[in-house]
Amino acid sequence: MATTDPSRPRTVVGEVSLAGCSSTAERVADVLRRRITEGDLVPGARLSEERLVCELHVSRNTLREAFRLLAHEGLLVHRLHRGVFVPELDEDDLVDLYRLRRTLECDVVRSLEDVGAVRLGPLADDVADGETSAARGDWIAVGTANMRFHQHLVGLLGSRRVDEVTGRLLAELRLAFHYAASPQRLHEPYLARNRALLELLTAGETERAAKELAEYLDDSQAELLAAYRLRRA
Amino acid sequence: MATTDPSRPRTVVGEVSLAGCSSTAERVADVLRRRITEGDLVPGARLSEERLVCELHVSRNTLREAFRLLAHEGLLVHRLHRGVFVPELDEDDLVDLYRLRRTLECDVVRSLEDVGAVRLGPLADDVADGETSAARGDWIAVGTANMRFHQHLVGLLGSRRVDEVTGRLLAELRLAFHYAASPQRLHEPYLARNRALLELLTAGETERAAKELAEYLDDSQAELLAAYRLRRA
DNA sequence: CTTGCGGGATTGTTGAACGAATCTCTACGG
DNA sequence: CCGTAGAGATTCGTTCAACAATCCCGCAAG
The missing domain is CATH 1.20.120.530 (GntR ligand-binding domain-like)
Known part of the structure; x- marks a missing residue:
């Protein structure tokens, strides 16, 4: 990161840092998981990388890693060149x-x-x-x-x-x-x-x-x- | 990539570019999947990021994305700060x-x-x-x-x-x-x-x-x- | 033999950049 | 009037280089 950046992007993902040894990506995934299961993010919604990068103060790479985690759990679907979405179940x-x-x-x-x-x-x-x-x-x-x-x-x-x-x-x-x-x-x-x-x-x-x-x-x-x-x- | 780089890292992952519209990460995952299922990579082996980056001519990020894909399939396990391994089943x-x-x-x-x-x-x-x-x-x-x-x-x-x-x-x-x-x-x-x-x-x-x-x-x-x-x- | 302490190696994360694909909106033709 | 082609904007896919955090190994001290 730029040496002049005064912010500390590392520990401010949402709220607390959960159980001991989890990676940043996992913590981001936790935040998003809650938003999804609690209905904050409804089925069909697209999750913009740019917006979430700003919102959660993590890098795009880390965010994308969190996306993968949640896609694995079935809570997000990944569409090539289109982004990630909360799946709509029929x-x-x-x-x-x-x-x-x-x-x-x-x-x-x-x-x-x-x-x-x-x-x-x-x-x-x-x-x-x-x-x-x-x-x-x-x-x-x-x-x-x-x-x-x-x-x-x-x-x-x-x-x-x-x-x-x-x-x-x-x-x-x-x-x-x-x-x-x-x-x-x-x-x-x-x-x-x-x-x-x-x-x-x-x-x-x-x-x-x-x-x-x-x-x-x-x-x-x-x-x-x-x-x-x-x-x- | 550096504008002076003469190589074309995009299309040289192992062999052919598989079915139409797959991402680079998926193609890398295909290569690794074959190596694992065919016994080229035995259970317990660690997959070094650095070595595979050189070998497959992809960036670390893309490789890591491939790792996630395979971890999802159970063909790799991810241990924090330790790397990815071919799982050993007991x-x-x-x-x-x-x-x-x-x-x-x-x-x-x-x-x-x-x-x-x-x-x-x-x-x-x-x-x-x-x-x-x-x-x-x-x-x-x-x-x-x-x-x-x-x-x-x-x-x-x-x-x-x-x-x-x-x-x-x-x-x-x-x-x-x-x-x-x-x-x-x-x-x-x-x-x-x-x-x-x-x-x-x-x-x-x-x-x-x-x-x-x-x-x-x-x-x-x-x-x-x-x-x-x-x-x- | 166990414990504690470097130092080196590897992973985790960041930010910036550029090519490529998709989406959007406008303008043109039927 | 509607549908479509194209240009521009947006967003994703991938790469790179750097730094921070952590782990592993060897070595010295108890």
Whole structure:
């Protein structure tokens, strides 16, 4: 950089410097990830390099590296010579995502055996978080808790790769939530169902849990599809 | 670039410029991908930025972009301030990969219905390719044909995301093949089993095909694990 | 043998520059 | 009036050179 530059571009990405040893690109990606999942950047929006360089005080190269990171997660798409965009999911994408999700989650639940209460701890926390957030009326937080519930559910399997795929899948799915007019209508029904699922798991009834989960996901998919169709009219 | 530079760094990445409109980074990634899957770069090897910049005649930034691409595919791992490496898979990774693979592939097969003969065309081609390669004694090509067979098998579902995950999974799995002492011993048994699988699918016997596939993958996993243990002694 | 401390090597990040592709807006012709 | 071709502006793709931050290796001291 020019020796006369008085600013310190290094440590001012958004807010705090997150957990210890992350690169600048990762921190930039964190900022953008939040903006996307929280709806600040809506599907279809283009992310201008120039503008974000100014805004986040990082170099173009670093920003582009962050773009790659997020593209990898499915939260951005890269179009050659055109820039990066927040992806727009159509109904086929939704069906595709839910199909993979059903396969993975149900398989995880089915192959679970004697899950100790300890390992279900995080799940119980997520359920509780969802309920308190709902009481506060913070439906975005309810959505977050729900995502975490499912991530932890899959995590019970202890497979790094399944966790990764699920993470990406849920992040992408979250984009679709922005098409729903009412977050409450979208998330509320699943508070009780998550709790029910948790109880089935606690009781060790994996087969029933898997079936319940399959129906759960079918309903969720139908709900979202309905929201899509409503929006198009 | 400096205006006095007489070389044309743009079009000399390895060999030909591949399919029409790919970025330089993608072409670099193609070159490196081949080197990795063909065993030119063995697991554990570090890829020096400086050396590859000289070798491939691209800038560091572009090379780093290629690294990200391959890291995304699981063919490279990035360690902060340490560089990128060809990942070393241990036995747990193998089990993990096969677990996901079994889940996905079996689920695909099970949910297949009235697969037209047309759609099985690519699969038949892959089986034939494998057999002719085997006759030639080219066991690396047999491995490639086998990977393609499974990729095409999964492709029957028509799910973009399942295809993607499978692609990454198979690429990573291929790294493990380098641990096997004899490629022939590794791949030969599956020539016949692929053909058998294809016939079951042609006959529409999806349930039997799924069961056969599950056993198939179990055997394959056991074989690879045995090779691993052998190597450690 | 372990611990602590350089010094060298490599990665991380920056800023500026230029070629190439896309987009936009105007002007022209049907 | 509409559609299209072209020029200009915008933005991306890639390169380069420099500096900062971090890691690795060898060596000395305890």
